Amino acid sequence: MNFKQLRFLFGGVKSQGIAQPASSHYSKHRDSALEKRAMSMISTLAPELVPRLIVGWNPRMRTTAGVAIHSRYEIWLNPALCGISDAEVDRTLLHELAHLLAMHRHDRRRSPRPQPHGIEWKQACRDLGIEGEARTHQLPFQRRTMQRRYRLRCPVCGESHERVRVPKRRVACLDCCRLHHGGRYHERFRLEIFKIEA
Ligand SMILES: [Zn+2]
Ligand SMILES: [Zn+2]
Structure with a gap:
């Protein structure tokens, strides 16, 4: 067994190797069904918010999992929630809606700014029917999604290391760059990337 840890050296130029989808693929998009659900939940609690919700x-x-931008009355959810369950989508929607509601009430009262998950938010959760909501914005099953999925290997010395993501920049083996190239980056020691099959 080899316990030596592979160390990296980053190259100066951005990697060309990893194809990215077109930027439009990444853009946010509104969901009228989710908006209707949020509006119905808030229609009696804060009707003035209904026409502003996005x-x-x-x-x-x-x-x-989700974010609430109270200055613009926006809620954005992570599409990965759809792969978990409808209940998870709804729970996250109401969690974020509680943030908007808490901040909205705060503005009207001019009291000190509430803590993100403080008593105002907890009250809003009760009003929205999700009392006892957990104070997390992380996706459930995060551990599974964070499993190491790539192996980086030095083509010269053969040292390898597992990573969650592909590095955004070119990376070379630090030990080999030091040994053979004065500690500077060289393509010859650029790490090879292998996808680890689950
Ligand atoms: Zn929150
Ligand atoms: Zn090496």
Whole structure:
């Protein structure tokens, strides 16, 4: 067994190797069904919020389940929630809606700014029927999604290391760059990337 840890050296130029979808693929989009659900939940609690609410999906989210942007009355959810369950989508929607409601009430009272998951938010959760909601914005099953999925291997010395994501920049083996190239990056020691099959 080899316990030596592979160390990296980053190259100066951005990697060309990893194809990214077109930017439009990544853009946020509103969801009228989610908006209607949020509006119906808030229609008696804060009817003045109903025409301002914007609810949708943000495909750029990684481990965050959802966010509430109270200055614009926006709620954005992570599309990965759809792969878990409808109940998880709804729970996250109401969690974020409770943030908007708590901040909205705060503005009207001009009291000190509430804590993100403080008593005002907890009250809003009760009013929205999700008393005891957990104070997390992380996706459930995050551990599974964070499993190491790529192996980086030095083509010269053969050292390898597992990573969750592909590095955004070119990476070379630090030990080999030091040994053979004065500690500077060289393509010859650029790490090879292998996808680890689950
Ligand atoms: Zn929250
Ligand atoms: Zn090496």
